[in-house]
Amino acid sequence: MTPPRLDNSPPLIESCLDDETLERLIAEDLRGDASQAAHDHLRRCTACAARAEESGTDERLLASLRTELPDHIAALRASVRAVADGPVPWPARWPVIEGFRIVRLIGEGGSARVFEAVELRPHRRVAIRVLREPRGDGPRSRDESRFAESASILARHRHPGLPVVFAVGSTRQGEPFMAMEYCDGEPLDLVAPSLSPIARLTIVRELAAVLAHCHSHGIAHGDVKPRNILIGADHSVKLVDFGLARSLEAGAIDLTCSIRGTPAYLSPERFDGGAVDEASDLFALGVVASELLVGEHPHLEVRRVGWAEAARAASRPPRWTLRERMPTLSLAVASLLDALLSQAPAKRPQAAVVAEALTVPATAIRRRGQGILNRRRFVAAAGLGLLMVGLAVLASTASNSRPPAPSPAALKRASIIALSPDLVFDSYADLVEAGDRLRGESASESGRSRTASNLSLVEEALGNFDAAAALIEPEVMPAAPRAKGRVRRGEIISTIRLARIRVGQQRLSDAASLLGGVEAPMLDERRARQQLIVSEFHSTRALLLAAQGEVAKARDEAATALRAARELFSESGARAEERPSWFLFQRAEQAWNAVAARSGSAEDRQAAVDAATLR
Amino acid sequence: MSATTATSTELLNALFDPEAGAWGAFVGRYRPLIESFAERCGLSSEEARDVAQSVLLEFYRSYSEGKYQRDRGRLRDWLFGIARHRVGRLRRDPERRLLSLTEDAESGPSDVGSLWEAAWQRELLLAALARVKADVDPATFEAFELFALAGVPSKAVAESLGITENAVYGAKRRIMTRLREVRSELENLY
Numbered sequence: 176m177t178p179p180r181l182d183n184s185p186p187l188i189e190s191c192l193d194d195e196t197l198e199r200l201i202a203e204d205l206r207g208d209a210s211q212a213a214h215d216h217l218r219r220c221t222a223c224a225a226r227a228e229e230s231g232t233d234e235r236l237l238a239s240l241r242t243e244l245p246d247h248i249a250a251l252r253a254s255v256r257a258v259a260d261g262p263v264p265w266p267a268r269w270p271v272i273e274g275f276r277i278v279r280l281i282g283e284g285g286s287a288r289v290f291e292a293v294e295l296r297p298h299r300r301v302a303i304r305v306l307r308e309p310r311g312d313g314p315r316s317r318d319e320s321r322f323a324e325s326a327s328i329l330a331r332h333r334h335p336g337l338p339v340v341f342a343v344g345s346t347r348q349g350e351p352f353m354a355m356e357y358c359d360g361e362p363l364d365l366v367a368p369s370l371s372p373i374a375r376l377t378i379v380r381e382l383a384a385v386l387a388h389c390h391s392h393g394i395a396h397g398d399v400k401p402r403n404i405l406i407g408a409d410h411s412v413k414l415v416d417f418g419l420a421r422s423l424e425a426g427a428i429d430l431t432c433s434i435r436g437t438p439a440y441l442s443p444e445r446f447d448g449g450a451v452d453e454a455s456d457l458f459a460l461g462v463v464a465s466e467l468l469v470g471e472h473p474h475l476e477v478r479r480v481g482w483a484e485a486a487r488a489a490s491r492p493p494r495w496t497l498r499e500r501m502p503t504l505s506l507a508v509a510s511l512l513d514a515l516l517s518q519a520p521a522k523r524p525q526a527a528v529v530a531e532a533l534t535v536p537a538t539a540i541r542r543r544g545q546g547i548l549n550r551r552r553f554v555a556a557a558g559l560g561l562l563m564v565g566l567a568v569l570a571s572t573a574s575n576s577r578p579p580a581p582s583p584a585a586l587k588r589a590s591i592i593a594l595s596p597d598l599v600f601d602s603y604a605d606l607v608e609a610g611d612r613l614r615g616e617s618a619s620e621s622g623r624s625r626t627a628s629n630l631s632l633v634e635e636a637l638g639n640f641d642a643a644a645a646l647i648e649p650e651v652m653p654a655a656p657r658a659k660g661r662v663r664r665g666e667i668i669s670t671i672r673l674a675r676i677r678v679g680q681q682r683l684s685d686a687a688s689l690l691g692g693v694e695a696p697m698l699d700e701r702r703a704r705q706q707l708i709v710s711e712f713h714s715t716r717a718l719l720l721a722a723q724g725e726v727a728k729a730r731d732e733a734a735t736a737l738r739a740a741r742e743l744f745s746e747s748g749a750r751a752e753e754r755p756s757w758f759l760f761q762r763a764e765q766a767w768n769a770v771a772a773r774s775g776s777a778e779d780r781q782a783a784v785d786a787a788t789l790r
Numbered sequence: 791m792s793a794t795t796a797t798s799t800e801l802l803n804a805l806f807d808p809e810a811g812a813w814g815a816f817v818g819r820y821r822p823l824i825e826s827f828a829e830r831c832g833l834s835s836e837e838a839r840d841v842a843q844s845v846l847l848e849f850y851r852s853y854s855e856g857k858y859q860r861d862r863g864r865l866r867d868w869l870f871g872i873a874r875h876r877v878g879r880l881r882r883d884p885e886r887r888l889l890s891l892t893e894d895a896e897s898g899p900s901d902v903g904s905l906w907e908a909a910w911q912r913e914l915l916l917a918a919l920a921r922v923k924a925d926v927d928p929a930t931f932e933a934f935e936l937f938a939l940a941g942v943p944s945k946a947v948a949e950s951l952g953i954t955e956n957a958v959y960g961a962k963r964r965i966m967t968r969l970r971e972v973r974s975e976l977e978n979l980y
Contacts, residue, residue: 200956201956201960201963202963203956203960217956227959228944228959230959230962230963231959231962231964231966231967232938232966233966233970236966236969236970237938237939237966239911239915240919241939243912243915243916244919244939248939248940251935251939251940251942252940252941269950271949271950271951271952272952273929273952274928274929276950295931295932298928347952
């Protein structure tokens with residue numbers, strides 16, 4: 176006799192499910208009691224659970240999928256492993272968000288957690304910021320409204336330095352979330368030690384530009400600090416975490432009156448209860464810039480301090496100024512950045528002014544004993560330095576899209592770029608040697624007048640290399656041993672060798688990816704940069720060869736340089752005001768003059784005149 | 791014209807009509823096949839790209855000259871003829887020193903034929919997968935990938951996607967069935 180049912184729950188199924196029921200259950204074809212009973216049975220019966228798991232498996236098909244998609248499967252597994260290794264047990268405490276799959280926890284702050292996730296359609300990598308579960312009634316509403324405000328601020332104001340917001344909503348657990356562009360970068364404080372001075376200045380400029388954009392749209396960030404600044408592999412800047420941001424529009428007054436933010440980056444007036452505004456962002460920009468350029472916090476010896484100590488420090492003048500601590504920085508730029516730390520908010524320069532002053536970061540650095548390098552030398556130096564940096568940048572653009580077969584021209588371009596570091600280094604050694612020989616010659620009476628001009632050309636070329644070397648490996652070349660305004664030659668060579676090893680290691684892989692995908696429409700700017708490097712390189716080479724009396728080879732080099740300059744000239748026609756080619760024509764003119772001086776040929780002189788005319 | 795739904799006859803008939811975009815669809819369908827075949831023959835991916843390019847161009851030329859007749863064989867067999875010829879020529883190029891791997895593939899046509907067949911099966915499978923993926927709900931596809939392909943336990947998949955375990959099993963079942971169907975559809979279509 177069956178026991179009487181005490182409630183109206185469906186009867187338990189004691190025997191195993193037959194095939195049809197199992198299939199219908201999986202196909203979600205069962206309804207009502209039958210479905211409930213089958214579910215209950217499946218939960219308790221391991222045999223049926225195993226059958227359900229195996230249902231519909233076609234081993235051959237699976238095996239061929241696994242053979243054909245090894246990379247894809249490895250990536251899937253890696254994302255799951257990353258999850259399993261995470262600090263939070265997966266997935267118990269993780270939010271469930273429709274349309275997304277959470278991959279890992281990236282960071283956890285006071286009020287929110289940030290996850291890496293995959294949006295399912297369109298399929299893309301995203302970062303999801305999820306507000307923490309509320310602790311009580313009061314703070315929740317305020318956090319939520321701040322969260323909503325930051326989402327709407329980001330959604331309204333697009334800028335390359337701000338993450339794009341894709342979606343806003345609530346998780347299944349009811350917490351507000353915001354899905355944003357995934358920024359593939361490291362926080363500034365982690366990458367800072369490996370950056371060159373030029374890269375650091377570039378970052379300050381980019382950061383200032385983002386803040387200028389925000390401020391011009393009436394938004395203050397409120398929590399500018401290295402952790403919230405993500406640096407991409409190409410030194411691009413993303414300002415993230417708008418959790419404390421507020422709109423500065425009239426009427427949007429911050430009534431919370433509580434001080435929030437990171438003590439080491441708060442302006443003095445914020446400690447006195449002042450609201451988040453442009454001036455407080457500018458102060459934080461000043462702290463970040465000083466810290467980045469010098470490597471120390473301008474107010475604090477230790478960064479992790481309590482509110483009281485931070486407040487005391489912020490209310491005093493900084494321990495040092497950039498003018499004192501960074502003599503290589505141009506006075507104008509140093510003073511501007513120092514002014515960001517003014518006690519009086521009104522004295523802090525606007526972010527747009529800071530960005531503008533750093534338009535060409537290289538010009539903000541001067542060399543000992545020489546004042547600020549003249550513009551021409553800097554472009555040359557920047558060109559050579561960029562040769563190194565350019566490789567990585569080019570490789571990364573090239574790999575973004577996989578176009579069909581590259582054209583011969585593209586291949587040639589790629590191979591020039593891939594080969595040039597070596598050529599540059601070789602020609603440096605040649606230059607040194609030529610200089611030595613010419614100096615020896617000029618000691619004798621007869622050759623003096625003739626070699627003098629050649630020697631000055633070589634000296635100038637060497638000067639360009641010096642500047643390039645200073646850009647390539649600044650940390651290997653401490654300021655102290657620089658002798659009498661010129662970097663010692665031996666040091667340069669060893670510096671360049673060091674750089675060469677590093678560049679060499681990367682070169683093969685870079686060249687490979689360039690060859691694979693260089694056809695991708697390159698940004699004008701990158702193309703221009705490339706052309707600039709190629710042209711500058713050949714001009715230098717021509718000067719050197721002419722100085723050595725290799726007229727025919729020098730002529731070829733000068734012709735190549737002029738051709739590259741012309742190409743750049745015609746390509747950059749659209750943006751006449753930014754045309755970098757004037758300088759290249761000047762260099763080509765010099766090269767041709769040097770060739771003409773050696774050959775005495777009227778044609779060579781004409782080529783020099785042509786180059787001068789184009790300029 | 792879509793690379794995944796048009797029959798090869800439709801593609802060929804529209805090949806010279808720039809409005810139809812058939813050439814793009816044609817290339818989209820056959821370029822990966824030829825590249826995959828060439829790589830299986832031991833060529834580098836750059837060489838494989840070159841081979842694919844020249845095979846497609848040669849096909850275009852001979853088709854426009856009326857050399858290829860539909861009733862004289864399947865399109866993919868015709869392409870195979872050109873591709874085999876191109877790969878063979880590249881291999882015999884004295885300028886090119888190829889590593890041992892390919893030397894023994896200098897063998898009879900049946901071996902090269904099986905490489906072509908393998909490449910063909912792969913492309914069918916990938917095309918079917920892409921079609922199924924576009925047809926089903928993203929969460930279902932994700933569940934299939936994680937559970938069936940990556941081998942993640944069904945419980946974990948269910949929890950991370952916010953669906954039931956049965957739905958995970960169902961996703962696998964439905965997608966595998968659909969994959970088989972679509973693959974055989976494509977086999978007839980191409």
